[in-house]
Amino acid sequence: MPLERSEVKHIASLARIGLTEDEIMMFGDQLSQILEQFEVLNELDTTGVTPTGHAGGLQTVMRDDQAQDSLDHDDVLKNAPRREGEFFRVNSVLEE
């Protein structure tokens, strides 16, 4: 089932990626192929199989509630593309 154009655009917008018309065609084809490949899994009968998110059979561990020092304030902001005073600065995200 090839992906609709609108679906490709929706996925791109969720990933915050702008696509040209050509790219929509190209990625649409590629994503459709990936989905087709995974269709193979639907041939298996999974009745009675418990859904699982992890194949390794591991259980997670927990830690005790003990606090430690955080990073130095300057290190926290070191990789920030833009900073303002002690804050990260980002484009306006005000909604209303």
Place this chain on the structure above:
Amino acid sequence: MEYETVIGLEVHVQLQTQSKMFCSCRADYQTAAANTRVCPVCLGLPGTLPVINKKAVEFTIMTGLALGCSIPNLTKFDRKNYPYPDLMKGYQISQYDMPLAIDGQLAISADDQDRIVRVERVHLEEDVSKLQHVGEGSDDSHSLVDVNRSGVPLMEVVSHPDLRTPEEARSYLTKLHSIIQYLGVSTANAQDGSFRCDANISLRPIGQKDYGTKAEIKNMNSLRAVFMALSHEQDRQKKVLDSGERVIQETRGWSEYRNVTYSQRSKEEAHDYRYFPEPDLPPLVIEDSWIEEIQNKLPELADDRLTRFTVQYGLPEYDARLLTNSKDMADYYERATGPNDSRGKPDKRFAKNVSNWILGDLSRLLHLEDRQICESPVSPENLAELIDLVDKDIVSVSMAKTVLEEAFESGGSPAQIVQEKGYTQISDTSAVETAVGEAIDANPQAVSDYRGGKETAAKFLVGQVMKNTKGQAKPDLVNKLIIAALEKLK
């Protein structure tokens, strides 16, 4: 047309842990300078992995048990994707289809009715960064990010759509808030955002089975705001339906300032969370032995304490309910009442007096200054001392009110205030008799009025004695002696 309102509530509670949900940064973000409680895990840097805070899981199970939930042995975390700068990772670790606690209930009473509200689930997730919007509307409009809050353990309690009025919603929240406080799992302060609520509300014609289209209301920062916002939204939807239009499913914000809910549709389009099992966290197994251990540690909750207060202290249910609504107030009450338990059991008259003073004058003084009982300048021990002074006839009730106000002002001990200011009550009969004699001599008009049958003249004379003794004469003694003196003159 007549409609029935259907409300469901989602309550977010910040848990009171030392460290964050998935890393060891301190969770005390409220008092820390911006971006000083931040580590590579908080920043979502490559190569970092989350590790679950055991205390946060314990607090969530505790809350689940207090709400009568079952605790499944297997639970997991999921990744909720959304691109918004309040999350550095681009996703929030939450729980989707296997929460820590399911199928509980909460008993509420509202509109003179007791009802059971089903709790769908209690799950655990992480809080997000705080955004500050700068230069709104100008060319330089931008946002500032403080990551400190991001990763603080956040528990979500979701009710079934069982609530029918804004009053029931308020009662549910009050009850839940009290339970959270009793458990001590959160400061549960609505003002600082450690206890916040979103509401789903819809209307349907009475008798209809299917739910109507709902709106989700956000931005409600107090119990009062929830009540106001739901009342407003209920009216708005009724008007929409009555005019033959349809309610749009959307998120609406509550504006305290304008007293309206307003559409936040832009956020609606972005809702495509693409939940999937969190790859960085394998499933979490909760052993029965641990659940049992937590169950055994559950403290006494408000309902049980209410019953105990009526039995142990002989309080009317009304008093017991008001006192036990807040854990702090109930603790205060017991501290004030407790030490006077000289005969091995509480003196019920004293216990009732303590209740009267707390619910009456002390609450009034606290309310005037917008303070909580845990911030009361009058300690429970000092309140008990004051009540003792009244009991022992050292001060009158009206003087005691003055003493309480002064103790509230200065934080001083009532006994000391009484001594320093000379507030002691004159209960010595001969001293009062002298004052009575003087009042009668000085007011012949009142005396002849009384003899002419005007009984209120006696009250005037009592007032004169009280005034001349600066309120220190014992009022019932003055009254008795005045009447006796007047009768003698008849």
